Amino acid sequence: MSGASSSTSPVAARISQRRDDGTGALVGYLPIGFPDLDTSIEAAVALVENGVDILELGLPYSDPVMDGPVIQAAAQQSLANGFKLRHAFDAVRAVKERVSAPVLLMTYWNPIIQFGVDSFADQLQAAGGAGLITPDLVPDEATGWLAASDRTGLDRVFLAAPSSSETRLRRTAEVSRGFVYAVSTMGITGARADVDRAARGLVGRLRDVGVDGESAFTCVGIGISTGKQVREVLGYADGAIVGSALVAALAEGGVSAVAACAAGLSEGTAPVGADDAIAAVADVAREGSVSA
Amino acid sequence: MTDTSALSSATHTSTTQTVPGAPVEVSAGLQQPGPYFGEYGGRFVPESLIAALDELTAAWEAAKADPAFGLELSDLHRTYTGRPSIITEVPRFAAHAGGARIILKREDLNHTGSHKINNVLGQALLTKRIGKTRVIAETGAGQHGVATATAAALFGMDCVIYMGEVDTERQALNVARMRLLGAEVVAVTSGSRTLKDAINDAMRDWVTNVETTNYIFGTVAGPHPFPAMVRDLQRIIGDEAREQVIELTGSLPSAVAACVGGGSNAMGIFTAFIDDPEVALYGYEAAGDGADTPRHAATITKGRPGVLHGARSYLLQDEDGQTVESHSISAGLDYPGVGPEHAWLADIGRANYRPITDAQAMNALRLLSRTEGIIPAIESAHALAGALELGKELGPESVILVNLSGRGDKDMTTAGTYFDLLDAGAEQQ
Ligand SMILES: Cc1ncc(COP(=O)(O)O)c(C=O)c1O
Numbered sequence: 001m002s003g004a005s006s007s008t009s010p011v012a013a014r015i016s017q018r019r020d021d022g023t024g025a026l027v028g029y030l031p032i033g034f035p036d037l038d039t040s041i042e043a044a045v046a047l048v049e050n051g052v053d054i055l056e057l058g059l060p061y062s063d064p065v066m067d068g069p070v071i072q073a074a075a076q077q078s079l080a081n082g083f084k085l086r087h088a089f090d091a092v093r094a095v096k097e098r099v100s101a102p103v104l105l106m107t108y109w110n111p112i113i114q115f116g117v118d119s120f121a122d123q124l125q126a127a128g129g130a131g132l133i134t135p136d137l138v139p140d141e142a143t144g145w146l147a148a149s150d151r152t153g154l155d156r157v158f159l160a161a162p163s164s165s166e167t168r169l170r171r172t173a174e175v176s177r178g179f180v181y182a183v184s185t186m187g188i189t190g191a192r193a194d195v196d197r198a199a200r201g202l203v204g205r206l207r208d209v210g211v212d213g214e215s216a217f218t219c220v221g222i223g224i225s226t227g228k229q230v231r232e233v234l235g236y237a238d239g240a241i242v243g244s245a246l247v248a249a250l251a252e253g254g255v256s257a258v259a260a261c262a263a264g265l266s267e268g269t270a271p272v273g274a275d276d277a278i279a280a281v282a283d284v285a286r287e288g289s290v291s292a
Numbered sequence: 293m294t295d296t297s298a299l300s301s302a303t304h305t306s307t308t309q310t311v312p313g314a315p316v317e318v319s320a321g322l323q324q325p326g327p328y329f330g331e332y333g334g335r336f337v338p339e340s341l342i343a344a345l346d347e348l349t350a351a352w353e354a355a356k357a358d359p360a361f362g363l364e365l366s367d368l369h370r371t372y373t374g375r376p377s378i379i380t381e382v383p384r385f386a387a388h389a390g391g392a393r394i395i396l397k398r399e400d401l402n403h404t405g406s407h408k409i410n411n412v413l414g415q416a417l418l419t420k421r422i423g424k425t426r427v428i429a430e431t432g433a434g435q436h437g438v439a440t441a442t443a444a445a446l447f448g449m450d451c452v453i454y455m456g457e458v459d460t461e462r463q464a465l466n467v468a469r470m471r472l473l474g475a476e477v478v479a480v481t482s483g484s485r486t487l488k489d490a491i492n493d494a495m496r497d498w499v500t501n502v503e504t505t506n507y508i509f510g511t512v513a514g515p516h517p518f519p520a521m522v523r524d525l526q527r528i529i530g531d532e533a534r535e536q537v538i539e540l541t542g543s544l545p546s547a548v549a550a551c552v553g554g555g556s557n558a559m560g561i562f563t564a565f566i567d568d569p570e571v572a573l574y575g576y577e578a579a580g581d582g583a584d585t586p587r588h589a590a591t592i593t594k595g596r597p598g599v600l601h602g603a604r605s606y607l608l609q610d611e612d613g614q615t616v617e618s619h620s621i622s623a624g625l626d627y628p629g630v631g632p633e634h635a636w637l638a639d640i641g642r643a644n645y646r647p648i649t650d651a652q653a654m655n656a657l658r659l660l661s662r663t664e665g666i667i668p669a670i671e672s673a674h675a676l677a678g679a680l681e682l683g684k685e686l687g688p689e690s691v692i693l694v695n696l697s698g699r700g701d702k703d704m705t706t707a708g709t710y711f712d713l714l715d716a717g718a719e720q721q
Contacts, residue, residue, distance in 0.1 A: 062483060062614040063600060065495045066338050072482055085612045109336055110599040114613030136336050136602075163343035163502065172339070183340055 009155050010102040011130050011178035014053050015217045015238050022271040024234035027219055028052035028262060029106065029243035030250065031060055031071060032091045033078030040078075041094045043250050046259040048099040051266025055095065056133060056241065059088050059107040066108075066135040070244040074251065085115055089127040096128035104155060104178065106133040112145075121148040131155025131178055139175045146175060157181050160206060160218070162198040170209040179217040179239060180206055184224070203237045213238050230268025240268070321567035322642060327516030330639060332632035335515040337602045341495070344502045349517040351422045356524065361417065368413050369528070372446070373403050375410075376532045379540065379693075384663035385676075389683025389692070395540065396696040397533040397561060400668065406698030407529060407557045408439040412508055414525035416443035419506040426450040426505040430494040432459055432487035432553070433624030433671065434466025435698055436510030441475035443508075451475040454494040456486035459623045466702050484617040487627045491601050511554025512631035515602030519631050526560025529695060534564040537693055546686055547572040550695040551674040552592075552645065553624050555631035557697035562643060572644070575634060576678035578620035579647030589618035591630040592638050592645040605632040621650040621706065622670040624698075652677040654710055657700065669698030670706065 015025045028047040032040050044055055060075035060083045067075070092103050105124065112120050112132075124132070131154040137145065139158055149156045155178030160169055162183070173180055184199030199220045211218045220233045221241030233240040242265055249261035327333050335345060355361040369375035377398045386394040399407040412429075419427055427449050431437030437453040444451030453470050457479040460467050470477050483489035491514075498507040509518040512526075530548075537545050548565055550558035552575040565571040580588035588594065591606045598607040600615055608616040608628035620626040637643040653670055656677035661667045668676060672695070679694045686692070700707065708714040 063488065063492050065492050065601075066499070068496075069482075076483065079614065110607075110609070110615075111613035113598060114609065114611065135338055136599075138335065138337070138339055138342060141334050141336055159339040161338070161340040161343070164339055165343065165346075168339070168342065183338075 008153060009130070009178050011054055011104065011155050012217060014102055015179060015219070018053060018269065019213065019217075019238060023269050024237060025053040025219065025239035026051060026230060026266050026269045027054045027056055027221070027239050027241040028246055028265075029056040029058060029241065030246060030258075031058040031074045031078055032088055033060055033081060033083035034074040034247070034250070035077060036081055037083075037087055037091065039255065041091055042255050043258045044091070044095045044103075045098050046255050047246070047262045048101045050259045050262035051269065052262050053101060053269070054239070055101055055103045056106050056243075057088070057091060057095070057103060059085065059105055059111060061108040061111060064108060068244055070248050070251070074247050085111055089123050089129075092124065092127040092129045102130040103128070104130050104133050104157065106135065109134060109137045117144045117148045118151075121152045121154055125152045125154060129154070131157065133157040133181060135159060139171055142175070149177065159183055160202060162202050166205070166209065169205055173206060173209045173211050173216065179219045180211055181241070182206060182218050182220045182237065184220045184222050184233075199233065200236050227264045227266070227268035230265050234269060323563060323566055324520070324633065324636070326520035329519070329633045329636035332597070332605050332635040333516060333519060333603050334632075335602060336599045336604065337495075337515045338499060340499045341502065341515070344498065345515055345517065347422060348418070348506070348521075351418055352517050352521050355418055355421060361421070365414055365417055368417070369410070373409050373413065374401060375528065376536075377401050377529075379533060379536045380664075380666070381540070382660070382664045382666070385660050386683065388659060388663075389680045390685075391688035392683030392686055392690040392692055393541070394679055394683065394692050394694060395537060395545070396666070396694050397529060397536075399529060399557065399695060399697050400666070400672070400699035404435070404439045404442050405701060406435040406439070406669065407526060407560060407695070408436040408510060408698075409442070410528055410560065411510065411522050411525040411556060412436070412439040412443045415506070415508040415521070416440075416447050416449070419449065419508070420447060422506065424504055424506040426452070426501065427508050428452045428454065428494050428497050428505055429508045429510060430454050430487065430490040431466075431510065432456070432490070432626060433622070433669070434459065434463040434470065434702060435624060435669075437475070437477070438466050438469050438473070440508050440510075441470040441473035444475060445473045452497065453477050454480050454490040454497070456480050456484070456490045458485045459487065459490070462706060463623055463702055464705070486617070487623070488601070488615060488618075488629070495601070511556040512559045512633060513554040513601055513603060513605065513629055519603065519633055522556050523559040523563060523633065526556050527563040529557065529560035530562060530564030533561060533693055537691070541691055543691075544568055544571050545693040546690040547574055547682055548693045548695070549574045549576065549675045549679045549682060551576050551578075551625060551671050551678075551697060552630060552634060553578070553589075553627050553671060554629070555634045557695050559631065559633055561693070561695040562637070566642065573637070573642065574678055574682060575643055575645045576648045576674045577630075577645055578618075578622055578625035578653070578674055579649045580619040580621070582649055583647040587619035588647065589620040589626050589628065590647040591618075591628060592634060593647045595628070595630075597635065600629045603632045605635040606630050606638070621710070622653065622674065624669070624671040625674065646678060646681075648674040648677045654707070656680060657707065658711065661700075666696070667700035668696055669700050670703045672697045
């Protein structure tokens with residue numbers, strides 16, 4: 001049955017809760033080990049303390065084809081500093097000791113294959129992680145991960161693109177758990193002035209195949225960098241995912257800057273009607289999103 | 293040649309009975325249609341690319357089945373590439389190989405100087421067929437970039453070539469060639485700044501511009517349909533050579549040798565012989581300073597299975613699955629991955645993969661130059677060095693067919709420095 005609708009997923013539960021508030025979830029991305037392991041943990045905690053609902057922690061990888069220059073550079077620095085896969089479990093554990101927000105890992109697939117899909121799933125679960133976002137693993141190639149995630153109950157977030165056929169969207173909706181990650185433009189990660197109109201159409205098509213926003217959810221990512229854009233996205237989707245803007249803030253101004261950036265972005269999740277708060281959002285967020 | 297189509301796989305003249313006009317029976321032999329070669333291959337790519345890969349797969353299947361496409365391509369090969377390429381027996385070189393007969397398939401004589409043009413013209417015609425107007429490509433040695441820039445000029449398409457910054461320096465002449473042909477060359481500064489990073493950036497471009505852009509991939513690696521499609525477009529090398537060798541010697545060769553970077557020239561010459569069990573297949577990987585040193589690109593010899601650039605295959609990686617940088621004096625072989633069909637052929641034992649060091653390759657390069665007056669590409673010199681070893685193993689009765697995948701003009705700076713041939717006075721001026 002539709003994983004995206006699983007009621008046991010803490011990620012889905014958090015999105016559902018924000019939907020009940022009349023808004024949606026803010027998902028914040030940071031790479032583990034950038035600029036170093038301890039600071040990345042502090043930064044992740046700061047995101048949650050400043051209104052991020054769900055954490056997406058990235059595993060640095062040598063060949064990140066879905067990532068733009070900001071995240072590539074951060075991942076490269078983390079690897080140069082000696083990032084190892086086992087540090088991912090340390091980071092998840094350390095973050096979960098301090099915040100209750102669900103923590104997903106975003107990872108390219110080869111490191112997981114080399115670690116062993118089953119033992120990675122077991123260790124992630126033991127560390128308190130919620131599941132995986134897999135940018136270069138499509139459901140067609142995911143047999144081992146589908147089994148491991150069914151066994152452990154971990155979430156599995158697959159991507160949907162504007163170019164995906166209806167058949168593929170249906171399959172993605174069926175096998176995803178937690179949410180479906182709607183790629184809002186055809187491009188790679190990186191802050192953009194406008195969130196692509198294509199995102200709205202894609203979310204609509206996902207709604208048509210059962211991702212209804214009540215029992216199954218879709219979050220829109222790639223290209224979002226301001227609180228205003230977060231608010232726009234939450235007008236039609238269940239969550240907004242922000243990466244490059246946060247990483248750039250962390251790179252430029254450390255934990256306090258990334259905290260301010262998150263605070264600005266999260267004003268976009270204020271329930272509709274709180275117009276006073278919204279007025280200030282664009283300015284605050286623009287300051288935070290240095291790479292916009 | 294009985295050739296009417298550049299894609300014809302029914303050109304065998306002996307040992308296999310093919311009924312003219314009958315469909316090629318893929319399942320009868322070892323040739324695989326993809327996306328999987330045993331446990332290798334597949335499509336490990338972002339969802340955003342799946343539609344483009346599906347479109348390309350469908351367009352390729354349709355083109356392959358369309359005689360008009362095959363005729364247009366073989367016409368181009370005849371009037372533009374210069375096909376069929378000749379074979380040349382090299383007895384003075386072979387005297388250093390235990391007396392075995394050595395025959396070169398002269399892909400170095402193709403327009404643009406290597407086998408890469410065979411694949412590029414096919415994919416450029418396909419680009420036209422699917423109505424896209426912009427092409428992108430990665431390049432290591434610059435040969436695939438030059439071939440792509442050439443085809444883009446010929447067909448009037450916009451062209452962007454991604455090349456690692458390290459490679460733009462060691463193959464500076466090819467950068468100038470591509471620019472002269474009207475292409476934009478992007479020097480890639482991420483990661484190890486070589487071929488693997490150029491592929492990453494080309495994929496990023498493709499994800500972003502997929503509606504207008506076709507990615508002309510240069511070798512038999514990458515996600516489906518590239519490994520199968522590039523092989524199909526390169527198999528003309530072996531299809532021609534098989535007939536030519538039989539005509540010259542009266543029988544099949546004992547062994548076929550080719551260098552393996554991503555593996556396209558090797559698959560191109562292997563495929564025609566793959567169902568001839570009496571023909572041994574040898575792929576030579578770049579061993580850099582030595583396969584037992586950290587500085588090499590011997591992927592099958594030293595790597596283990598994993599996923600890189602959209603396919604599962606052998607891969608040079610650390611224990612965490614991070615790609616390890618490769619090293620070779622030859623930019624075209626300096627790649628930590630290899631095509632999935634080679635991984636499968638290695639596992640089932642149909643082909644043998646062996647390492648050749650920089651020093652062995654450079655010695656073979658000089659030897660062929662001095663004994664036969666043919667200056668090979670450093671990539672191809674790895675296959676020549678392999679043939680020198682192999683001849684001694686197989687003995688004087690053996691006939692070794694070597695794919696001379698490219699010419700050495702692009703490598704003169706490297707060779708000049710390596711052999712200290714550059715006039716010191718001139719250099720200092
Ligand atoms: C002359 C020549 N031979 C071989 C190669 C290696 O590629 P492949 O293994 O795909 O044939 C290259 C790549 O640039 C090349 O230029």
